[in-house]
Amino acid sequence: MPTTFRIWRGDATKGEFKDYTAEAGEGMVVLDAVHQIQATQAPDLACRWNCKAGKCGSCSAEINGMPKLMCMTRLDDLPPGETVIVEPMQAFPLVKDLVTDVSWNYEVKKRIKPFRPRKPDNADGTWKMAQEDADRVQEFRKCIECFLCQDVCHVLRDHHKHPEFIGPRFLVHVAQLEMNPLDTEDRIPELKEKQGIGYCNITKCCTKVCPEHITITDNAIIPLKERVVDQYYDPVMKLIQLVFKPRKKDELAETKPS
Amino acid sequence: MPVEYQTHEHDVIVIGAGGAGLRAAIEASASGASVGLVCKSLLGKAHTVMAEGGIAAALANVDNRDNWKVHFADTMRGGQYVNNWRMAELHAREAPDRVRELEKWGAVFDRTPDGKILQRNFGGHKYPRLAHVGDRTGLELIRTLQDHGVHQGINVYMERTVIRLLKDGDRIAGALAYDRERGRWTVFRAKAIVLATGGIGKAYKITSNSWEYTGDGHTLAYDAGAELIDMEFVQFHPTGMVWPPSVRGILVTEGVRGEGGVLRNSKGDRFMFGDIPENYKPQTAKDQEEGFRYVLGDKEANRPPELLTRDHVARCIVREVREGRGSPHGGVFLELQTFAEWFGKKNPKFNAAEHWKKKLPSMYHQFKELGGLDITKEAMEVGPTTHYMMGGVRVDSDSQMSRIPGLFACGECAAGINGANRLGGNSLSDLLVLGKRAGEFAAEYAKKQNASGAIHADQVDGAAKTALEPFDRATSESPFKVQEDLQEMMQDLVGIVRKEDEMVRALAGLKELRARAAKIQVTGNREYNPGWHTAMDLHNLLTVSEAVALAAIQRKESRGAQFRDDYPKKDNAKFGKVNSIIAKGANGEMQIKLEQLAPMPQELKDAIMAEGGGVLPDELK
Numbered sequence A: 001m002p003t004t005f006r007i008w009r010g011d012a013t014k015g016e017f018k019d020y021t022a023e024a025g026e027g028m029v030v031l032d033a034v035h036q037i038q039a040t041q042a043p044d045l046a047c048r049w050n051c052k053a054g055k056c057g058s059c060s061a062e063i064n065g066m067p068k069l070m071c072m073t074r075l076d077d078l079p080p081g082e083t084v085i086v087e088p089m090q091a092f093p094l095v096k097d098l099v100t101d102v103s104w105n106y107e108v109k110k111r112i113k114p115f116r117p118r119k120p121d122n123a124d125g126t127w128k129m130a131q132e133d134a135d136r137v138q139e140f141r142k143c144i145e146c147f148l149c150q151d152v153c154h155v156l157r158d159h160h161k162h163p164e165f166i167g168p169r170f171l172v173h174v175a176q177l178e179m180n181p182l183d184t185e186d187r188i189p190e191l192k193e194k195q196g197i198g199y200c201n202i203t204k205c206c207t208k209v210c211p212e213h214i215t216i217t218d219n220a221i222i223p224l225k226e227r228v229v230d231q232y233y234d235p236v237m238k239l240i241q242l243v244f245k246p247r248k249k250d251e252l253a254e255t256k257p258s
Numbered sequence B: 001m002p003v004e005y006q007t008h009e010h011d012v013i014v015i016g017a018g019g020a021g022l023r024a025a026i027e028a029s030a031s032g033a034s035v036g037l038v039c040k041s042l043l044g045k046a047h048t049v050m051a052e053g054g055i056a057a058a059l060a061n062v063d064n065r066d067n068w069k070v071h072f073a074d075t076m077r078g079g080q081y082v083n084n085w086r087m088a089e090l091h092a093r094e095a096p097d098r099v100r101e102l103e104k105w106g107a108v109f110d111r112t113p114d115g116k117i118l119q120r121n122f123g124g125h126k127y128p129r130l131a132h133v134g135d136r137t138g139l140e141l142i143r144t145l146q147d148h149g150v151h152q153g154i155n156v157y158m159e160r161t162v163i164r165l166l167k168d169g170d171r172i173a174g175a176l177a178y179d180r181e182r183g184r185w186t187v188f189r190a191k192a193i194v195l196a197t198g199g200i201g202k203a204y205k206i207t208s209n210s211w212e213y214t215g216d217g218h219t220l221a222y223d224a225g226a227e228l229i230d231m232e233f234v235q236f237h238p239t240g241m242v243w244p245p246s247v248r249g250i251l252v253t254e255g256v257r258g259e260g261g262v263l264r265n266s267k268g269d270r271f272m273f274g275d276i277p278e279n280y281k282p283q284t285a286k287d288q289e290e291g292f293r294y295v296l297g298d299k300e301a302n303r304p305p306e307l308l309t310r311d312h313v314a315r316c317i318v319r320e321v322r323e324g325r326g327s328p329h330g331g332v333f334l335e336l337q338t339f340a341e342w343f344g345k346k347n348p349k350f351n352a353a354e355h356w357k358k359k360l361p362s363m364y365h366q367f368k369e370l371g372g373l374d375i376t377k378e379a380m381e382v383g384p385t386t387h388y389m390m391g392g393v394r395v396d397s398d399s400q401m402s403r404i405p406g407l408f409a410c411g412e413c414a415a416g417i418n419g420a421n422r423l424g425g426n427s428l429s430d431l432l433v434l435g436k437r438a439g440e441f442a443a444e445y446a447k448k449q450n451a452s453g454a455i456h457a458d459q460v461d462g463a464a465k466t467a468l469e470p471f472d473r474a475t476s477e478s479p480f481k482v483q484e485d486l487q488e489m490m491q492d493l494v495g496i497v498r499k500e501d502e503m504v505r506a507l508a509g510l511k512e513l514r515a516r517a518a519k520i521q522v523t524g525n526r527e528y529n530p531g532w533h534t535a536m537d538l539h540n541l542l543t544v545s546e547a548v549a550l551a552a553i554q555r556k557e558s559r560g561a562q563f564r565d566d567y568p569k570k571d572n573a574k575f576g577k578v579n580s581i582i583a584k585g586a587n588g589e590m591q592i593k594l595e596q597l598a599p600m601p602q603e604l605k606d607a608i609m610a611e612g613g614g615v616l617p618d619e620l621k
């Protein structure tokens, strides 16, 4: 079935939507259509991809206004017969067509204190860890760094707080480090003072777009906010604690040896 | 007018930021060298991120009978004894330390009930040996190395593609790259260079590999005067997705079979039981019951035939399909229901859906979203897919240096450790073990040099100008079309089942394709232009394709991944002790020769005998 794709073409200086027609075959995803258009009509159409199976997080874009992986968006899940609109992520500077400059994210990662394990438990340099403890951290470590959550978060997308707020992706990263039972580092002061966790007002948009189904807000951000509240005052968190029954006082902190 | 370029200088430049490149960079940097790490994609997106099943290392956490000697013997048997035995030995000895080190750097592996790193079964490994994280082990590995590496002060240059190595006389001096974003030139100047560019899967139509796998490192090294070895051995993984068409080739991890997945043809027969090679009979289950007991960790039981080596399982699937017993879309069935039913009978509380979602989360996700199929309830359709390159740059077993002073290689683009067939899980461990060694020795080499070699302007200019030619042509050949035709031809003529006349035709076909590649026209400008990038990759694809065909013709026997319809048997007398070596001749033509393997020390022979019921395989006699 011939389908129309309205794709953003252009660079940082100028650009416009252009319409292309691609043949939509069974099981096809948006990335297939983009490749078809590249091979037959627009060889210089820029997009990123690697795995074509939702594992690398390269092919992030906005499809009909929703932040998505192009390789995991099937055409038969989109409204039949309608034009498919494909545009680059909005929260980052445009390089060209569907490619954006995501280098800011790599800079943010460098600023977060790295993993610092306690002394090994065993003589051969290994540790003991229960699967339940691993589970909690593994949820966050599923992150494929597609940056779709960064793209959708209004603090970055609309308010451009990039210098002050690390965004949901890196709150997940901090959570994974903080909740690793072997880790001994304290990242809470920076979280409040330099990484802007207070900007997050728990809209949960990030959780909704995460292709790895990481429960970013409930499992990562709220527990981190709770830890911050222990040390500082956070108005949003205060409200949440008043409205909802407070969670059992950080059960996670207990797994961490002092 | 000479082309303009920027220069970045480091003691060591690592080209490639997958597991091998990252591990090399970390090691070189830890020993005090200034390190630049260059990659075609963004950091963290290299192929390594896609690895699913696990990392092979004889930690002996699940079965305490395991040790490096058994791992070594398994690796050699899998490689049909044409492996570089010294690499296989180092790999088996050092892999456990490399895995433990990842934990120190923040990796969180799945755990045993007593809190150690859990290990799973995989094809060709005698004991459960693969440390893993569900079925996303590669992500864990690359993210751990990436996060550790950036805090160590490695300089990362992302989205830069190296198109040529630069030499000063015999020694390596640097590398020329363009940046994908703007199409500008960069010269990376270094005392030592480590290639870690991965494989060549994009030479084939059906592949589990990404656009990056165009044989760049293989070609860069070859063009610079290094040798390639074992190029006939291309691994076709038995289980790739076959339906829908757009996902054809995407990998279905061997972990599915490791967890009890069963292969069946359209008649419902479990055909793997009907074809077990002699040398694997003592290690293979006699019936379904025994196979499933093995899956559950029963030490008395042998592994199910689905876990025979990849080359063998792939050929059995091809046979079923050819003989008319395939699935509707040209594969066979892989299902989890038989195991679930069997186990459910013993264990009424067993919840199959939950179990598989936990054990194989990304496979569940992949089939659900891309194939519209629930693997916990329905059978998957699978067929062989081009997966891994055993052949690559010939390097010294201990230092990973090629015959060009200062040029090192590691990971999938280097060769030796796997011989004729790689065991699953042995790549990730190879990246760590030999990647570390490459980094260590590259830094040591760099330290001994007073200064970097000189950069010769004519080399830079020549390569850059050739790369820009397609913009000026008035011809109309499309880079995508040439690439597609090459992939189809390699798939048809130099694929899983090979014949002399077909491969000779392929060599002629490659000449024609090269002529077409010289007429490619590229439109648009140099900024992030996939048409131009594809045009530049073609030289590499053509080079490695020729090397594969040439080496496959030369080896007139079937061994491991190489199956010759016209020579269906192993010929140990002629080919059991040799590697094929490819290098560029004085006239620029590709040349091939056979070389004897080094004799194996008695200690290692003993290890192999101990695992082979006291008999030494013919290749080692």
Ligand SMILES: Cc1cc2nc3c(=O)[nH]c(=O)nc-3n(C[C@H](O)[C@H](O)[C@H](O)COP(=O)(O)OP(=O)(O)OC[C@H]3O[C@@H](n4cnc5c(N)ncnc54)[C@H](O)[C@@H]3O)c2cc1C
Pocket: B015, B016, B017, B018, B019, B020, B021, B038, B039, B040, B041, B046, B047, B048, B049, B050, B051, B052, B053, B054, B055, B056, B137, B138, B160, B161, B162, B163, B196, B197, B198, B199, B208, B209, B212, B216, B217, B251, B387, B388, B410, B411, B412, B413, B424, B425, B426, B427, B428, B429, B431
């Ligand atoms: C789907 C899948 C599943 C797998 N599962 C497993 C498994 O469970 N266990 C296992 O052991 N193995 C597995 N493998 C194999 C294993 O993942 C790969 O062999 C391994 O990751 C290769 O690592 P590498 O570091 O050599 O290369 P890669 O990780 O591919 O990295 C190559 C790097 O080189 C860069 N590069 C390439 N060319 C250039 C150039 N010209 N200029 C600059 N940079 C360049 C790329 O950008 C990239 O950064 C799997 C492979 C696939 C495809």
Ligand code: SF4
Pocket: A152, A153, A154, A155, A167, A168, A199, A200, A201, A202, A203, A204, A205, A206, A207, A217, A221
């Ligand atoms: S929940 Fe917080 S981090 Fe997530 S999108 Fe909303 S404001 Fe941003």
Ligand code: SF4
Pocket: A057, A142, A143, A144, A145, A146, A147, A148, A149, A150, A168, A169, A172, A209, A210, A211, A212, A213, A214, A216
């Ligand atoms: S948390 Fe989810 S959405 Fe955000 S970068 Fe990671 S995988 Fe993408």
Ligand code: FES
Pocket: A048, A049, A050, A051, A052, A053, A054, A055, A056, A057, A058, A059, A060, A069, A070, A071, A072
């Ligand atoms: S291409 Fe890897 S996530 Fe889409």
